[in-house]
Amino acid sequence: MKPAPFDYIAPESVEEALAVLAEAGEDARILAGGQTLSPMLNMRLVEPAVLIDISRLPALDYIRRKNGHIEIGAAATQNALENWPELAAQAPLLAQALPHIGHFQTRNRGTVCGSLAFADPSAELPLCLALLGGEVVLQSASRQRVVKAADFQLGMLSTAREADEIISAARFPVAEAGAGYGFAEMALRHGDFALAAIAVKAGKTGVRIAIGGVADRPMVRNFPAGIEGAALDDALNDLAWDLAAADDPHATARYRRELVRRLGRKTVEEAKSCRV
Amino acid sequence: MLGTENQTNYIGKAVERIEDAALLSGQGRFIDDLPTAPGTGHAAILRSPHAHADISAIDTSRAEALAGVHAVVTGKDAELWSEPFLVGVRQPMQHWCIATERVRYVGEPVAIVVAESRYIAEDALALIEVEYQTLPAVVEVMAAMAADAPILHSDVGSNLVNERQFNYGNPETAFADATHVVRASVRYPRNSCTPMECFGLVAEYLAAEQSYDVLANFQGPYALHPVMARALKVPGSRLRLRTPADSGGSFGVKQAIFPYIVAMALAARKARRPVKWVEDRLEHLVAANSATGRISNISAAVAADGVIEALELEQIEDCGAYLRAPEPASLYRMHGILTGAYNIPHLAVTNRIVLTNRTPSGLNRGFGGPQVYFALERLMQRIAIELNLDPLDVIRRNLVPAASMPYRAAAGAVLDSGDYQACVSRALKDGGLAELEARRDAARAAGRHYGIGFAAAVEPSISNMGYITTVMTPEERRRAGPKDGAVSTASIAVDPLGAVIVTADSIPQGQGHRTVAAQVAAEALGLRPEQITVNLEHDTQKDGWSIAAGNYSSRFAGAVAGTVHIAATRLAKRLAEIAAPQLNATPEDIVFSGGRLFARDNPDNSLSFGRVAGAGHWSPSSLPENMVPGMRETASWSPDQLVAPGEDDRINGSAAYGFIFDFCGVEIDADTGQVRIDKYVTMHDAGRRLNPALVDGQIRGAFAHAVGAALYEELAYGEDGSFLAGTFADYLVPTACEIPEPLILHHDSNTEATPLGAKGMAEGNCMSTPVCLANAVADALSLDEIALPMTPSHVTEHLHGAERPPSTDRSEAPAQTLPGKGRGLTGSGASLVPAPPGQVWQMLLDPDTLAAIIPGCESMERLGENAYRAVAVIRIGPIRGRFKAVIQLSDLDAPHALTLSGSATGPLGSGAGSGRVTLLADEKGTRISYEYSAEIGGKVAAVGGRMIDGAARILIAEFFKRFAAVAGGTAGETVSLWQRVARLLGLAR
Numbered sequence A: 001m002k003p004a005p006f007d008y009i010a011p012e013s014v015e016e017a018l019a020v021l022a023e024a025g026e027d028a029r030i031l032a033g034g035q036t037l038s039p040m041l042n043m044r045l046v047e048p049a050v051l052i053d054i055s056r057l058p059a060l061d062y063i064r065r066k067n068g069h070i071e072i073g074a075a076a077t078q079n080a081l082e083n084w085p086e087l088a089a090q091a092p093l094l095a096q097a098l099p100h101i102g103h104f105q106t107r108n109r110g111t112v113c114g115s116l117a118f119a120d121p122s123a124e125l126p127l128c129l130a131l132l133g134g135e136v137v138l139q140s141a142s143r144q145r146v147v148k149a150a151d152f153q154l155g156m157l158s159t160a161r162e163a164d165e166i167i168s169a170a171r172f173p174v175a176e177a178g179a180g181y182g183f184a185e186m187a188l189r190h191g192d193f194a195l196a197a198i199a200v201k202a203g204k205t206g207v208r209i210a211i212g213g214v215a216d217r218p219m220v221r222n223f224p225a226g227i228e229g230a231a232l233d234d235a236l237n238d239l240a241w242d243l244a245a246a247d248d249p250h251a252t253a254r255y256r257r258e259l260v261r262r263l264g265r266k267t268v269e270e271a272k273s274c275r276v
Numbered sequence B: 001m002l003g004t005e006n007q008t009n010y011i012g013k014a015v016e017r018i019e020d021a022a023l024l025s026g027q028g029r030f031i032d033d034l035p036t037a038p039g040t041g042h043a044a045i046l047r048s049p050h051a052h053a054d055i056s057a058i059d060t061s062r063a064e065a066l067a068g069v070h071a072v073v074t075g076k077d078a079e080l081w082s083e084p085f086l087v088g089v090r091q092p093m094q095h096w097c098i099a100t101e102r103v104r105y106v107g108e109p110v111a112i113v114v115a116e117s118r119y120i121a122e123d124a125l126a127l128i129e130v131e132y133q134t135l136p137a138v139v140e141v142m143a144a145m146a147a148d149a150p151i152l153h154s155d156v157g158s159n160l161v162n163e164r165q166f167n168y169g170n171p172e173t174a175f176a177d178a179t180h181v182v183r184a185s186v187r188y189p190r191n192s193c194t195p196m197e198c199f200g201l202v203a204e205y206l207a208a209e210q211s212y213d214v215l216a217n218f219q220g221p222y223a224l225h226p227v228m229a230r231a232l233k234v235p236g237s238r239l240r241l242r243t244p245a246d247s248g249g250s251f252g253v254k255q256a257i258f259p260y261i262v263a264m265a266l267a268a269r270k271a272r273r274p275v276k277w278v279e280d281r282l283e284h285l286v287a288a289n290s291a292t293g294r295i296s297n298i299s300a301a302v303a304a305d306g307v308i309e310a311l312e313l314e315q316i317e318d319c320g321a322y323l324r325a326p327e328p329a330s331l332y333r334m335h336g337i338l339t340g341a342y343n344i345p346h347l348a349v350t351n352r353i354v355l356t357n358r359t360p361s362g363l364n365r366g367f368g369g370p371q372v373y374f375a376l377e378r379l380m381q382r383i384a385i386e387l388n389l390d391p392l393d394v395i396r397r398n399l400v401p402a403a404s405m406p407y408r409a410a411a412g413a414v415l416d417s418g419d420y421q422a423c424v425s426r427a428l429k430d431g432g433l434a435e436l437e438a439r440r441d442a443a444r445a446a447g448r449h450y451g452i453g454f455a456a457a458v459e460p461s462i463s464n465m466g467y468i469t470t471v472m473t474p475e476e477r478r479r480a481g482p483k484d485g486a487v488s489t490a491s492i493a494v495d496p497l498g499a500v501i502v503t504a505d506s507i508p509q510g511q512g513h514r515t516v517a518a519q520v521a522a523e524a525l526g527l528r529p530e531q532i533t534v535n536l537e538h539d540t541q542k543d544g545w546s547i548a549a550g551n552y553s554s555r556f557a558g559a560v561a562g563t564v565h566i567a568a569t570r571l572a573k574r575l576a577e578i579a580a581p582q583l584n585a586t587p588e589d590i591v592f593s594g595g596r597l598f599a600r601d602n603p604d605n606s607l608s609f610g611r612v613a614g615a616g617h618w619s620p621s622s623l624p625e626n627m628v629p630g631m632r633e634t635a636s637w638s639p640d641q642l643v644a645p646g647e648d649d650r651i652n653g654s655a656a657y658g659f660i661f662d663f664c665g666v667e668i669d670a671d672t673g674q675v676r677i678d679k680y681v682t683m684h685d686a687g688r689r690l691n692p693a694l695v696d697g698q699i700r701g702a703f704a705h706a707v708g709a710a711l712y713e714e715l716a717y718g719e720d721g722s723f724l725a726g727t728f729a730d731y732l733v734p735t736a737c738e739i740p741e742p743l744i745l746h747h748d749s750n751t752e753a754t755p756l757g758a759k760g761m762a763e764g765n766c767m768s769t770p771v772c773l774a775n776a777v778a779d780a781l782s783l784d785e786i787a788l789p790m791t792p793s794h795v796t797e798h799l800h801g802a803e804r805p806p807s808t809d810r811s812e813a814p815a816q817t818l819p820g821k822g823r824g825l826t827g828s829g830a831s832l833v834p835a836p837p838g839q840v841w842q843m844l845l846d847p848d849t850l851a852a853i854i855p856g857c858e859s860m861e862r863l864g865e866n867a868y869r870a871v872a873v874i875r876i877g878p879i880r881g882r883f884k885a886v887i888q889l890s891d892l893d894a895p896h897a898l899t900l901s902g903s904a905t906g907p908l909g910s911g912a913g914s915g916r917v918t919l920l921a922d923e924k925g926t927r928i929s930y931e932y933s934a935e936i937g938g939k940v941a942a943v944g945g946r947m948i949d950g951a952a953r954i955l956i957a958e959f960f961k962r963f964a965a966v967a968g969g970t971a972g973e974t975v976s977l978w979q980r981v982a983r984l985l986g987l988a989r
Helices: A013-027 A037-041 A078-082 A091-098 A112-118 A124-132 A227-243 A254-274 B021-024 B060-067 B073-080 B119-127 B171-176 B226-229 B254-271 B282-286 B369-386 B391-398 B422-429 B433-445 B467-471 B474-480 B511-523 B557-581 B608-617 B692-711 B764-781 B792-796 B836-846 B849-854 B940-942 B948-967 B974-983
Strands: A007-009 A028-031 A051-052 A063-066 A069-073 A135-139 A143-149 A151-155 A166-173 A179-187 A194-203 A206-212 A219-222 B041-047 B053-059 B069-074 B109-115 B130-134 B161-167 B180-188 B199-208 B209-214 B237-243 B273-279 B293-301 B309-320 B346-354 B449-463 B486-495 B500-504 B532-533 B590-593 B596-599 B602-608 B632-636 B654-668 B675-685 B743-747 B825-832 B857-864 B867-876 B880-892 B899-907 B909-922 B924-938 B970-973
Touching: A013 A028, A013 A166, A069 A112, A078 A091, A091 A124, A091 A179, A112 A124, A112 A166, A112 B596, A124 A166, A124 A179, A124 A194, A124 A206, A124 B608, A166 B433, A179 A254, A194 A254, A194 B608, A206 A254, A219 A227, A254 B199, A254 B792, B041 B282, B053 B109, B060 B069, B069 B073, B069 B119, B069 B254, B073 B254, B109 B119, B109 B254, B130 B948, B161 B171, B161 B486, B171 B293, B171 B309, B171 B346, B180 B369, B180 B590, B199 B254, B199 B970, B209 B254, B226 B237, B226 B254, B254 B273, B282 B940, B293 B369, B309 B369, B369 B391, B369 B449, B369 B764, B391 B449, B422 B433, B422 B675, B433 B449, B433 B654, B433 B675, B449 B557, B449 B764, B467 B899, B486 B532, B486 B557, B486 B608, B500 B511, B500 B557, B511 B532, B511 B557, B511 B849, B557 B590, B557 B596, B557 B602, B557 B608, B557 B632, B557 B654, B596 B608, B602 B608, B654 B764, B675 B692, B675 B764, B692 B743, B692 B764, B792 B849, B825 B948, B836 B909, B836 B924, B849 B857, B849 B867, B849 B948, B880 B909, B909 B940, B909 B948, B924 B940, B924 B948
Parallel strands: A007 A051, A028 A051, B041 B273, B209 B237, B309 B346, B500 B532, B675 B743
Antiparallel strands: A063 A069, A069 A166, A135 A143, A135 A166, A179 A194, A194 A206, A206 A219, B041 B109, B053 B130, B069 B109, B161 B346, B180 B293, B199 B209, B199 B273, B293 B309, B449 B654, B486 B500, B486 B632, B590 B596, B596 B602, B654 B675, B825 B924, B825 B970, B857 B867, B867 B880, B880 B899, B899 B909, B909 B924
């Protein structure tokens, strides 16, 4: 389990990183935390010619409030976000979701933007970004663009990122006044990939729910604000069927649908109860 | 018997492990840490991506040409320099260390590259070209026994390679006269104990001496040494096998390094240099070792009060692709004790050994016990339910009474000691059953799912080397000659300055053998354990050993520590004889204490231990008459009671038998189906506990493995034989977060079967705990049957009832995988093309069309009529792999329908599929519809279990989308149609 040969480049600036990426294109991979990329390299599932390590770029290592968002730079780790003093107040959903991401050892290395870039259907951060309607900043040597979550993750492991772009930052909207948030996931062991993960925002104008781990990417749906009881069960049942779950070695499609129905209801109720 | 009297007392104390100072400070000496000779090559293994295939050609030229590659070894080299391994049953089947003509399981070694570094060796693997002709695979034992099953070993003519029937007592009459007959059918899955350290070795061929020298983390049994030497065609003395000081765990698994020892010995010979190989986790999970899967059909003839008169047991054993030594030991280790802890006089057994296209089975903690007790203890619960009795009463009414000890079981085991009734009573009281029942009642009253389970098990230790021969008929055994016993060897020596060194044949795998051996020697010699140096590295050319040597069947405490005790006691006797005249006492009166020897009634007049022992070195002439010079004692011991199976097929398979009684409470989450262990109580009779802290550590470890087997772990296979659990994200080993602390209780009965009164005890919870948990889950949900592992998805099948259908009317169902088909995929779709069918048909037969629609097609060549070979680079997200594909058009029905089939192989794995394409004339042109099915195997299936279906769907959809686009239409995958519907219904995208 050794990687194929590659060139390792540790640029000294974002500009240098982008210049190298512009030249290498599809033959390059960005290394940030390496929690997914390193095992994939070792298993030779990916064999890039160039590895560009952006983890040591101070310009990308930040978490800040900006224009109603929490903006997280590409080198900021999941633990940095988890330990950001304003997190519980500004992003209660992220505060609930982050402990479910792997283990604290992996969160010490794993980055927020790296998780978005990999676009695992079960991952917590893309789910939160989708629920909250966040956005991703894509930067190349020649241009910068901002892509909404709904337009960013296109399918399993695939995103709108072009080969010459890096995700320079992710933007999660800060908590909405008067809204309650809920998060739940079912994983077989602590830290495992979610068989289903559910994020809910219960706001004044509606209930928004996102499901991860079932379809090929996080799926979001809006319910009326007052939805409850049988109507909520009906809505969740339809949602469960609409996700076209498939069997895998760990769980049947039916099991995942049950999780959407049952954990979905609990999480909606939890989010409602957290409304302030 | 305790030997020489003394005033110290270390045996039975929780002495701290002498191993830990090195391990906790990073100074362990594991196989991968040890220095290698300059020029040592590093090996990587090319493994079969197919479960069953003939190898038609191997081209190693490109790999050999790569800079840094020293040699490439294939089955041809194995045929040149080695022989197939010996097999435990007489059948014409060949198991080579490297596949020769056929591969029979995913992960079977096909070639070995030796290079300057492991990196280069792995680079070279991708350059070896193997042509396979795939064959149908069979993975389930029942299917493997069917008349039309694919046969793994054609010379045998059947996958059923051995069948034996046994009758003990008069089971037929007992069943005919029975008041009740209760039955249970269970399936024990394939799992493995996955040590932290995988296999590792350094092999060398000493050409001048025509001998092999191998350092490997092999754990025994050393009965496999003759198997290896025979395979290498050398006398045993020319296969020097050494083991490193430390091991990162084995649990039986490292027995199965032995085929690699042979393969790498050949690689070293071909590369003309030492070769190092360290197995990685993917290799380990795919191909190292597995417990046997077993189907058991068990029935009991039972009286109205629950007393069992007779048992009938049918066992069908999945040993995988080869019957690899020491198999069929998994099936026969427990043979003498199939009646468990119960007094059941009549027994009928049918044993069938079946080969399947899975990794060969072998030693795994518990070894045959988990399979037996899963059937027997499930049956005990069924008896209670069907006869409306308390399950505890059923257990207690059948337990072997203490007064019957030693007790000869129906199939031959001799239970040496124990008071099972007392163990149960104390466990219930000290473990708090009454309180647990109150918790259960309260939970149930609140509508929660709570259950209590029980299990009783006899835990055998110190295996009889003859038990495996029970697979042979008495006639076959007579011809083969007797096999029995369990020889242990230990030495103790005192050096010229009085320092003590102990060696033995236990091959420790982290348990703390050195600590216990030091305790035992210190006790006999009046020294402190830290004054004893224990070296358990082993060298077959220099150390004492016999076929039973090694680390398995919980043999250490009873056999090896006992043999150390015998050697130490002999040494003490000699020292007493030397000291007695100088102390004006008789040898019997000499006391060893505090590093000094003195007469019992005169402690003030003493001699130092070193002074007395030194005489053997410095002044042999002063030794008592007839005493040998030097100061070393080597003892070998074998339990007298272990004899070969008799004419009546009765076999006492083990020297000592411990007892376990467990009970537990579990609660099942009504929504998620997760099983939470509320409380677990485990009562042990392990005989005399030499070091109670190490005993409890072993119980916790076995319990953790058992929780894994019960709730999490399975070496899963697809129906096509693809392996689906190649990472620890797929093979789920419970972590500290998932394992509760069991309440450990003891009720010891010293045995006379071993020198120190100890019984082995390191495997028991692997036998008792899975079924105890299963009984609790069955109790909670009122289930007749329960399968392992009890994952949430499995458990909810019994919990959630019929599924609620979708509320809106849907005419098309979403594409779904075939149930149980593993990586099998099916799907369908249609598109409309604005051209008449004849024109579309011509396009379809045009190779340029094919080249355009294969995603990532780099080149294509014609192989024959409507058959092509292509190279394509397939991408899913960041994953990219180059595949060689063969594509064929068949069943042509111009211009209406054809079948498009293909297979692809590459370093990432293999895929095969076929689709039926139908053309229908339509007002607007041609309606093209297709149905496909596909299977994926190899590395991607093993490591990408969660996502590979989705990835394959993307590729197949891409293929047909391109096809429709080339034909001039737009594709409509059923799934994407569904997603459009979903979008209309309110999904955000």
